[in-house]
Amino acid sequence: MNALPRSGEVLVVGRAASVQFLSPILFRVIRVHDWQTYAGWVWLDGYQLDAAGDAVARRSLFVQVDGLRMAHQPPRRNR
Template sequence: MRLRAADVLLVDRSASPQFAVPIRFRLIRILPLVTYEGWAWLDGYQVDGNGLAIARREIYVQPAQLRKLAIAPSATRSQASLIS
């Protein structure tokens, strides 16, 4: 699977043992750090079920074990300002 910026991924225990509770993750970029074969550092946002960012994170995972999700588009800035 080829990862691209803005992909929304399901990150669970199969991708990394630290994710016993799965999260949704919107990818910003793959970080250019040296890792073990088959592993990568990803920079992005943990998102809720609506695709809204709830936390900025850098995660260490096995990209081959990630699943792409189809998720509703996040609120635009104007919509977000109305919610606040």
């Protein structure tokens, strides 16, 4: 992914995005901060998702944009 993620997108965040993610997670973006960081890195706010697409934790991540991948969004359950 070369472009910045957008609000609402679901990403796979793994080791290519940051060494802290030994196991990839699904992450729904709420906000992309415009804070000045190292070239190619960005701060994201959003929700970590489980396999069903439900939010399990709110998180702020510092990641490399080129290491992010778009995820196939899990089906939404009717509530």
